[in-house]
Amino acid sequence: GIAEPSRSEERLLEQEQIEQARAALHQLTSLQQQVIVLRFLQGMSNVEIAEVIQKNVGAVKALQHRALNALRRIIQEKENET
DSSP, X not given: OOOOXXXXXXHHHHHHHHHHHHHHHTTSOHHHHXXXXXXXXXXXXXXHHHHHHTOOHHHHHHHHHHHHHHHHHHHHHHHHHO
């Protein structure tokens, strides 16, 4: 059978994924980056994010939607390169 990856290999893979996500995030607009960080890394609600970035909730949802689609596209393009 296939050998289980060691803990160090798992950590290396996790680190690679983190680096890929960070590189993808940097390709977004600064406002999209801010929305993604506040939502998914800091766990804020859309209402809280709207207050922070001084936009309405609809704008926050649109920014989040566009940012996630862009991240998906960027990561898929990276995967297709390898």
